[in-house]
Amino acid sequence: MSISENLLKIKNxxxxxxxxxxxxxxxxxxxxxxxxxxxxxIFGENKIQEMVAKxxxxxxxxxxxxxxxxxxxxxxYMASFVSLIHAVDSLRLLKExxxxxxxxxxxINCLLQIKIASEESKFGLTENEVSELxxxxxxxxxxxxxxxxxxxxxxxxxxxxxxxxxFRLLKNIFDTICNLDIANxxxxxxxxxxxDDYPIALENGSNMVRVGSSIFGKRAYSINFNKN
Numbered sequence: 001m002s003i004s005e006n007l008l009k010i011k012n013x014x015x016x017x018x019x020x021x022x023x024x025x026x027x028x029x030x031x032x033x034x035x036x037x038x039x040x041x042i043f044g045e046n047k048i049q050e051m052v053a054k055x056x057x058x059x060x061x062x063x064x065x066x067x068x069x070x071x072x073x074x075x076x077y078m079a080s081f082v083s084l085i086h087a088v089d090s091l092r093l094l095k096e097x098x099x100x101x102x103x104x105x106x107x108i109n110c111l112l113q114i115k116i117a118s119e120e121s122k123f124g125l126t127e128n129e130v131s132e133l134x135x136x137x138x139x140x141x142x143x144x145x146x147x148x149x150x151x152x153x154x155x156x157x158x159x160x161x162x163x164x165x166x167f168r169l170l171k172n173i174f175d176t177i178c179n180l181d182i183a184n185x186x187x188x189x190x191x192x193x194x195x196d197d198y199p200i201a202l203e204n205g206s207n208m209v210r211v212g213s214s215i216f217g218k219r220a221y222s223i224n225f226n227k228n
Contacts, residue, residue, distance in 0.1 A: 003034045006215045011040075014209070018202065021065050023194075023212030025050065029058055031216055036062070044086075044210055048074040055081055067210055069123050072096040080104045086151045086191060086210075087113045089123050091133050094145055101144035109148045111191055114173055116166040117155040124152060127173050134177065134185055142184055149189025149208075150174050154197055163197050167204035174205070 001009070011020055021044040024032050032043060032054065041061060045051035046068025055064055055078075063083035070085065072093055079100035088094055088110045101108040112133070115124030125133065133139055134147075152170040154163050170192055178187040191208040193201025198209040 003031055003216055004038045007035050007038055007040055010211060010214060015202070017207055019189075019208040021067065021191075021208060021210045022215050023067065023210050024054075024216065025068070025212065027216050029054055032058060032062075035215065042083075044212075048078050051082075052077050065210075075100045076103075079108065080106075082108065084148070085110045087111070087123065088147075089113045089125055091136065091139060094133075094139065094142060098142040098145045107144050107146050109146050111149045111151040111189060112147060114150050114152045114170055116152040116170050116192075118162075118166075119155055122153055122155075127176075130173065130177065134180060134182060140182060140184065145184060147185040147187065149187050149191060151189075151191035151208075153194070154192070154201075156196075160200060163200045164204065167192055167201050167206070171205040 007022060014020060019042065021042050022035050022040055023044040025044065025046045036059065042063045042065060044065040044067040045054070048066065048070070051064055051066060064081060065084045065086060066078060066082050067086045069087055070093060075096050085097065085108060088097070094110070097108055097110060112130055113124040114130065115122055115126060150170060150173065154166045157163065171190065174187060174190050189208050190206050191210065192206045193209040195211050195214040198206070198211060201209060
């Protein structure tokens with residue numbers, strides 16, 4: 001099936017309250033345009049350099065989500081246009097996002113990444129670290145960021161019981177802190193689930209899924225983007 005057919009098939013399966021992030025990392029702009037023609041506007045990238053290059057050449061009503069791990073010194077390149085930063089895993093990163101958002105006279109929406117997977121390669125905060133971050137006076141002083149929710153990546157496994165356990169953990173953390181009265185933290189988004197596991201994530205309360213290969217096909221690695 002084509003990209004547009006894959007996209008519409010997935011969207012038709014999702015509940016109306018679930019946001020689909022079409023993960024376009026490593027894919028050419030022509031693939032994004034094909035998805036765009038269906039009316040889809042939310043695309044996810046995991047490298048800032050690649051996202052900036054696509055932002056420059058593609059329609060400006062696209063909402064760009066940064067879903068990958070972020071180096072603080074790269075935040076400035078996307079600060080003027082990024083719609084949502086998913087993988088925020090430290091107060092130091094939030095400080096830099098707030099700094100760059102202030103320079104661009106805007107508020108940048110973010111998700112805190114929680115480590116739910118058993119794999120050491122996955123990033124994220126523990127439940128205690130999230131609580132400490134949100135309780136800190138430094139965090140509360142950041143007026144140019146807004147924490148809109150939590151995100152997590154489950155272990156890459158076919159073990160459905162393990163996936164259920166990890167997604168439930170994230171949902172429980174979300175439920176524990178979603179009613180905190182903090183000006184720059186209003187949790188509404190629970191971003192969990194990708195191409196292989198999003199149905200299980202939906203069963204456990206996800207309202208944002210990040211789907212790439214099921215829309216665009218297998219990932220390519222040969223695309224090069226000029227440095228900024």
